[in-house]
Amino acid sequence: GAVVSQHPSWVICKSGTSVKIECRSLDFQATTMFWYRQFPKQSLMLMATSNEGSKATYEQGVEKDKFLINHASLTLSTLTVTSAHPEDSSFYICSARGGARTFSYNEQFFGPGTRLTVL
Amino acid sequence: GENVEQHPSTLSVQEGDSAVIKCTYSDSASNYFPWYKQELGKRPQLIIDIRSNVGEKKDQRIAVTLNKTAKHFSLHITETQPEDSAVYFCAARPGDYKLSFGAGTTVTVRA
Numbered sequence: 001g002a003v004v005s006q007h008p009s010w011v012i013c014k015s016g017t018s019v020k021i022e023c024r025s026l027d028f029q030a031t032t033m034f035w036y037r038q039f040p041k042q043s044l045m046l047m048a049t050s051n052e053g054s055k056a057t058y059e060q061g062v063e064k065d066k067f068l069i070n071h072a073s074l075t076l077s078t079l080t081v082t083s084a085h086p087e088d089s090s091f092y093i094c095s096a097r098g099g100a101r102t103f104s105y106n107e108q109f110f111g112p113g114t115r116l117t118v119l
Numbered sequence: 120g121e122n123v124e125q126h127p128s129t130l131s132v133q134e135g136d137s138a139v140i141k142c143t144y145s146d147s148a149s150n151y152f153p154w155y156k157q158e159l160g161k162r163p164q165l166i167i168d169i170r171s172n173v174g175e176k177k178d179q180r181i182a183v184t185l186n187k188t189a190k191h192f193s194l195h196i197t198e199t200q201p202e203d204s205a206v207y208f209c210a211a212r213p214g215d216y217k218l219s220f221g222a223g224t225t226v227t228v229r230a
Contacts, residue, residue, distance in 0.1 A: 034217065043208060043220045044163065093162060107153065108218060110162040 002028045004096050006111035013084055014119055021079045021114045023094030029074035030096035034108065035067075038091040050077055084118045091115055121146040123211050125221025133229050138196040140224045142209035145190065149211040152185060152192050153218070157206045166207075167194070199228045 003026040013019050023033060032051050036044040048064075050056035050071035058064045068080040077096075081088055094111040122145040132138045144152075150171035155163035169176045169183045169192065176183050180199075185192040192211075196203055209221040 043222050112162045
């Protein structure tokens with residue numbers, strides 16, 4: 001199956017700093033990438049959807065100036081949490097999907113997640 | 120948009136018994152229904168999925184049923200084992216759009 005990696009797997013930062021999380025599709029071209037946030041004992045909440053070369057589409061209530069998403073290539077998307085605060089502490093998971101008529105089109109492939117802790 | 124409701128929120132079963140999780144969806148355009156298993160601190164893993172042109176699908180101890188008329192689908196796990204303990208999420212996707220997830224069911228299999 002398709003493999004998606006995320007880096008880092010965990011990060012601790014001070015309040016007010018910015019943190020960048022990378023999501024890579026290792027063996028397929030990810031036409032679309034999704035970024036989710038998951039708080040303890042809760043479901044995955046979609047933050048934004050990005051298509052390669054286009055601006056991300058943010059879900060209602062997600063601040064696009066705080067959560068910067070870049071999908072500059074078919075194998076890499078980044079999420080930057082700017083001026084992070086303790087309430088941004090969460091598990092961030094990316095997911096990728098390939099283009100139509102490819103093996104990676106029909107399902108979404110999830111990365112292993114990044115645990116962000118803001119002190 | 121699509122709204123997916125999932126029940127129960129927690130489920131405790133004796134090892135060897137069956138577990139059933141039910142989900143309902145709101146958007147009649149949804150045509151793809153995956154189920155994910157997530158262990159603590161790990162990524163969601165696709166365990167089975169079904170499309171709207173099929174009413175039932177089975178993979179060893181896991182089966183999913185879909186009732187398009189009633190807009191609900193269910194996950195059935197038979198002969199449960201301790202390693203089945205995890206959080207299970209259902210999801211629905213209308214057409215080519217994004218997945219909408221249920222709230223999750225924490226399954227505990229008692230040895």
